[in-house]
Amino acid sequence: MKGGKKELSVIITVTERYDPVRDVFYFYKQGLEAAGKSYEIIYVLDGSYPDVLSELEKIQESEQFTIITLAKKFGEATALNAAFSVATSDIILTLPAYLQTDARDIPALVNAIDGCDMVMARRYPRKDSFFNGLQSRVFNSLLRSISDLEIHDAGCSARIFRRQVVDEVPLYGDLHRFYPVLVYQYGFHVTEIKVTQNESDAFRRVYAPGIYMRRLLDLLTVFFLVKFTKKPLRFFGLIGTVLAGIGTIITTVLVSERLFFDVALANRPALIMGSLLIVLGVQIIAIGLIGEIIIFTHAKDLKEYKVDRIIN
Amino acid sequence: MSVQLSIIVPLYNEEDSVAPLYHSIVKSVDRLDTDYEILFVDDGSTDNTVAEAQKLAARDARLRVIIFCRNYGQTPAMAAGIDYANGDVLVTMDGDLQNDPDDIPSLLEKMGEGYDIVVGWRHKRQDKLITRKIPSRIANRLIGWITGVPIRDNGCSLKAYKASVIKNIPLYSEMHRFIPAMASLAGSRIAEIKVKHHARQFGESTYGLSRIYKVLMDLITIKTILSFISHPIRMFALAAGVIMVIGMTALVAGVFQLASGSGFVYISVALLYMSLAIALMSLGVIGELVYRTGNMRIEHFARIKSNVQDAP
Numbered sequence: 001m002k003g004g005k006k007e008l009s010v011i012i013t014v015t016e017r018y019d020p021v022r023d024v025f026y027f028y029k030q031g032l033e034a035a036g037k038s039y040e041i042i043y044v045l046d047g048s049y050p051d052v053l054s055e056l057e058k059i060q061e062s063e064q065f066t067i068i069t070l071a072k073k074f075g076e077a078t079a080l081n082a083a084f085s086v087a088t089s090d091i092i093l094t095l096p097a098y099l100q101t102d103a104r105d106i107p108a109l110v111n112a113i114d115g116c117d118m119v120m121a122r123r124y125p126r127k128d129s130f131f132n133g134l135q136s137r138v139f140n141s142l143l144r145s146i147s148d149l150e151i152h153d154a155g156c157s158a159r160i161f162r163r164q165v166v167d168e169v170p171l172y173g174d175l176h177r178f179y180p181v182l183v184y185q186y187g188f189h190v191t192e193i194k195v196t197q198n199e200s201d202a203f204r205r206v207y208a209p210g211i212y213m214r215r216l217l218d219l220l221t222v223f224f225l226v227k228f229t230k231k232p233l234r235f236f237g238l239i240g241t242v243l244a245g246i247g248t249i250i251t252t253v254l255v256s257e258r259l260f261f262d263v264a265l266a267n268r269p270a271l272i273m274g275s276l277l278i279v280l281g282v283q284i285i286a287i288g289l290i291g292e293i294i295i296f297t298h299a300k301d302l303k304e305y306k307v308d309r310i311i312n
Numbered sequence: 313m314s315v316q317l318s319i320i321v322p323l324y325n326e327e328d329s330v331a332p333l334y335h336s337i338v339k340s341v342d343r344l345d346t347d348y349e350i351l352f353v354d355d356g357s358t359d360n361t362v363a364e365a366q367k368l369a370a371r372d373a374r375l376r377v378i379i380f381c382r383n384y385g386q387t388p389a390m391a392a393g394i395d396y397a398n399g400d401v402l403v404t405m406d407g408d409l410q411n412d413p414d415d416i417p418s419l420l421e422k423m424g425e426g427y428d429i430v431v432g433w434r435h436k437r438q439d440k441l442i443t444r445k446i447p448s449r450i451a452n453r454l455i456g457w458i459t460g461v462p463i464r465d466n467g468c469s470l471k472a473y474k475a476s477v478i479k480n481i482p483l484y485s486e487m488h489r490f491i492p493a494m495a496s497l498a499g500s501r502i503a504e505i506k507v508k509h510h511a512r513q514f515g516e517s518t519y520g521l522s523r524i525y526k527v528l529m530d531l532i533t534i535k536t537i538l539s540f541i542s543h544p545i546r547m548f549a550l551a552a553g554v555i556m557v558i559g560m561t562a563l564v565a566g567v568f569q570l571a572s573g574s575g576f577v578y579i580s581v582a583l584l585y586m587s588l589a590i591a592l593m594s595l596g597v598i599g600e601l602v603y604r605t606g607n608m609r610i611e612h613f614a615r616i617k618s619n620v621q622d623a624p
Binding site for chain 2 (some may be wrong): 100134187188191221230231233234237238264265267271272275276278279282283286287289290292293294295296297299300301302305306307308309311312
């Protein structure tokens with residue numbers, strides 16, 4: 001890249017959903033010019049999108065920006081990581097390849113990064129159909145119940161953050177949607193600003209049931225990461241103790257009835273149930289202990305706090 | 313810059329206590345002929361704690377204030393203080409004025425007799441009987457009995473450590489109450505002395521009954537680590553052996569009753585327990601693998617001890 005280090009790296013990720021490339025590019029460019037900072041644009045293509053690529057190359061004749069193409073579809077997190085390794089500036093702005101927010105809000109987003117580490121855009125008011133609005137509200141309130149972070153629109157891809165955030169908080173798998181929650185958990189300052197939702201983003205979306213299932217599992221992963229990473233036994237221990245406890249009570253009652261009151265043991269199905277509960281409970285506790293051993297052996301690498309500043 | 317003594321105080325929303333605390337520490341420690349530093353660790357307070365501490369630090373270069381990005385809890389705050397301390401001896405205490413800095417000289421005096429860790433015992437505790445003192449007494453008995461380090465008051469923050477001992481002990485989750493137990497791994501010599509305890513002057517007491525479960529789970533963890541960490545497989549093999557015996561008993565009972573037709577129930581139960589035993593053995597192997605590939609070894613603790621002995 002010519003012109004040395006820029007103030008802002010703009011990463012535009014192309015995945016399944018994208019709008020006409022030229023429109024999007026100039027729309028964003030207009031917003032970026034208005035922000036008044038020097039910037040570089042990096043396009044990441046997650047897999048092969050020949051029509052997008054040819055269109056981008058045409059734009060490249062008159063504009064300067066970088067294109068990264070991944071060899072196959074790796075997912076949004078990998079695409080972003082690939083772009084981070086190319087990005088040169090200290091502030092990174094990610095934008096979707098479709099018109100989700102209004103480009104006129106880009107200056108506001110860029111200004112909001114002063115004094116904090118990550119700014120999420122929140123589409124407000126939502127123009128979605130009732131059904132889409134509802135599912136988004138449910139999802140985001142679940143997310144809020146897991147973490148203290150006031151997050152209202154995890155689905156909005158327009159985010160701006162400092163380089164340091166990416167260096168310290170690993171972004172992987174399907175977790176990019178939850179990234180702000182993890183970033184907050186690491187001790188960074190995360191805020192949210194309201195932006196206008198683009199008209200074309202407001203169409204009705206229906207997802208396959210599998211998608212909901214996956215979101216729910218992701219939510220569970222984040223829940224575990226946020227609450228119990230350093231104390232796995234507290235999570236597994238609770239489930240395991242309850243199960244094994246119930247199993248022990250059942251078995252004890254049955255066995256003592258056999259021993260002291262001569263009630264036949266073999267024709268009571270509760271015996272099998274009690275034994276199964278014990279077996280399950282003990283295994284869960286044992287897995288929790290393995291978790292604790294893992295944490296203990298890596299305790300030196302896991303710094304739990306983040307220092308803001310030191311006086312004297 | 314190396315000093316003889318570091319005093320570490322975690323602070324969380326203690327705006328009223330900061331100044332009196334600072335003055336009483338200075339008053340007590342100035343009488344000793346040592347050079348010292350005070351570390352205030354602000355655990356993401358939302359009140360004026362930082363401003364108050366900053367005012368004091370502006371006038372006294374011996375006072376350092378470590379400010380966290382957000383609230384992490386008491387153990388990380390202690391851990392940060394310990395990480396940043398330069399002293400040969402580290403003293404930790406609560407920030408709520410319940411500990412008395414007047415006890416610091418007697419802690420140090422006891423340490424001079426050749427102990428690595430000296431813990432305070434609040435023998436006239438000024439807290440509510442039902443919600444604080446009784447659960448705490450039971451917890452301490454339990455901790456002492458299980459860890460084999462019979463300290464009467466694990467919850468007392470007023471403790472003095474040799475820096476060479478404490479800096480090598482992993483501190484995570486809420487492990488600060490188990491530091492003496494962890495240190496006993498290294499064969500450290502631990503003493504306990506009576507200290508004063510004042511009723512809370514400002515603010516609310518921040519702990520409740522809900523922590524019993526957490527302490528119990530942490531205790532299981534600590535026991536595992538203390539007894540078995542260098543050979544995780546032994547613990548799992550022990551448990552597996554016990555369960556295998558139950559399984560075998562049921563199997564024998566089943567074989568004898570095959571004729572009566574009820575034998576298959578016993579055999580099913582036997583198979584369940586035996587499968588649990590096998591699962592536990594497998595987990596033991598995994599635990600062993602984890603420990604062998606981790607970077608935290610019991611040998612590290614042994615090295616600490618020899619350092620202590622080498623010191624003049």
